[in-house]
Amino acid sequence: MGGDGSKNKESASVVKRRSLSCHQGFLSLPAQLVHHSLLRRSARHREYPVSEQSNPEGPRLEFISIFLPEFPHRFTGHKHLQILGFVAKGSFGPILKVKDMSKDETYAIKVLPKAEVLRNGVLQQSKEEVIIQRQVRHPFVLSLRDCWQSQSNLFIMCDYCSTGDLYTYWTLKGCFDERDVRVFAAELGSALGFLHDFGIMHRDVKMENILLTDKGHLRLTDFGLSRRLEHGDRAYTICGTIQYMAPEVLSGGPYSHAADWWSLGILLYALATGGFPLPAEADHCDMLTSVSECPYDMPASLSPALAFLLIELLCKIPTRRLRCLELFQGQKFFHGMSFDSQLLQKSPIEPILELKNHPDRPERSMRGCAGHLG
Numbered sequence: 001m002g003g004d005g006s007k008n009k010e011s012a013s014v015v016k017r018r019s020l021s022c023h024q025g026f027l028s029l030p031a032q033l034v035h036h037s038l039l040r041r042s043a044r045h046r047e048y049p050v051s052e053q054s055n056p057e058g059p060r061l062e063f064i065s066i067f068l069p070e071f072p073h074r075f076t077g078h079k080h081l082q083i084l085g086f087v088a089k090g091s092f093g094p095i096l097k098v099k100d101m102s103k104d105e106t107y108a109i110k111v112l113p114k115a116e117v118l119r120n121g122v123l124q125q126s127k128e129e130v131i132i133q134r135q136v137r138h139p140f141v142l143s144l145r146d147c148w149q150s151q152s153n154l155f156i157m158c159d160y161c162s163t164g165d166l167y168t169y170w171t172l173k174g175c176f177d178e179r180d181v182r183v184f185a186a187e188l189g190s191a192l193g194f195l196h197d198f199g200i201m202h203r204d205v206k207m208e209n210i211l212l213t214d215k216g217h218l219r220l221t222d223f224g225l226s227r228r229l230e231h232g233d234r235a236y237t238i239c240g241t242i243q244y245m246a247p248e249v250l251s252g253g254p255y256s257h258a259a260d261w262w263s264l265g266i267l268l269y270a271l272a273t274g275g276f277p278l279p280a281e282a283d284h285c286d287m288l289t290s291v292s293e294c295p296y297d298m299p300a301s302l303s304p305a306l307a308f309l310l311i312e313l314l315c316k317i318p319t320r321r322l323r324c325l326e327l328f329q330g331q332k333f334f335h336g337m338s339f340d341s342q343l344l345q346k347s348p349i350e351p352i353l354e355l356k357n358h359p360d361r362p363e364r365s366m367r368g369c370a371g372h373l374g
């Protein structure tokens with residue numbers, strides 16, 4: 001278990017990025033992209049706020065070395081990358097769709113203005129995010145392709161997921177059939193098992209952080225709160241998205257990888273029932289009270305196998321919780337199912353494809369906010 005020293009160190013380094021008030025760093029981007037990037041601003045407040053640090057010296061745009069070595073500097077630009085359009089508004093800047101003309105591949109680039117990274121005190125967090133994402137290669141984890149810095153911005157380039165995020169589809173569909181929940185569960189469970197074997201806790205498993213491929217299969221993304229945690233070590237920072245946070249996270253730790261399995265349980269519950277087991281409370285103390293008092297009874301509409309899986313994942317005592325991939329795979333809910341990534345992705349997830357062209361999808365995808373649903 002980590003002592004107070006590690007606790008303080010983590011509190012200082014893991015602070016979720018917050019929304020912005022301005023975007024001065026985009027002078028080199030087309031004007032309409034800057035404009036679009038502001039549209040989603042109010043929809044990005046779903047992370048549970050922990051604390052903020054400010055840079056007393058203000059933004060220092062000339063800084064290069066402090067972003068090294070994670071973000072190599074390339075001031076000459078990427079002439080082989082053509083901007084195809086705006087995808088979404090991230091916490092700090094736009095997500096752009098680009099085409100690599102040399103490979104004929106499409107990617108998504110997250111643009112982070114350096115001034116905002118420094119102003120919000122998330123330099124270390126941004127570096128940690130790419131260090132972690134660079135290390136992991138897994139079929140159900142979004143792949144980092146490249147990252148670099150220009151004079152004013154940091155750029156993080158990942159595979160492009162054409163279908164959008166799972167949260168948008170959930171709001172359109174209400175709830176998913178257990179057959180589809182089973183595939184999502186197997187894919188996300190595989191990703192978590194892999195990350196945990198690597199010593200990485202994701203800490204923000206939620207529908208908004210799951211992107212979908214053109215066949216509706218998932219890619220876990222957003223490692224902005226992730227942390228490397230040695231076997232036997234413990235974390236203490238209260239962070240995540242409030243409805244998905246395990247009781248041991250809400251109480252300020254100690255906690256470890258088991259917290260991600262709780263979040264998976266909440267996510268599967270929401271997918272299968274159309275609602276969260278509990279509404280979001282205003283702060284982590286109230287949420288902890290609410291979670292502690294909730295018996296987590298399973299709706300009668302769920303099959304006994306899924307209800308049992310959810311009970312195992314939503315066990316309030318982390319050491320008794322289902323928290324390892326092998327035991328997860330052995331659950332009756334997955335009986336007869338292969339966890340092979342290619343087999344899992346062989347068939348499309350039909351309801352996702354059916355909803356892809358839903359007229360309300362563009363509007364829904366502009367306001368993902370788990371905290372607003374109960």
Ligand SMILES: Nc1ncnc2c1ncn2[C@@H]1O[C@H](COP(=O)(O)OP(=O)(O)OP(=O)(O)O)[C@@H](O)[C@H]1O
Pocket residue numbers: 017044087088089090091092093095108110142158159160161162164165208211221222224365368
């Ligand atoms: N690789 C991608 N392919 C397609 N869409 C993407 C991709 N990456 C991000 N997006 C879209 O952009 C949105 C914001 O991305 P992301 O959550 O990574 O940004 P962020 O700045 O880290 O924001 P936050 O930390 O607040 O979630 C996603 O919800 C998704 O709709």
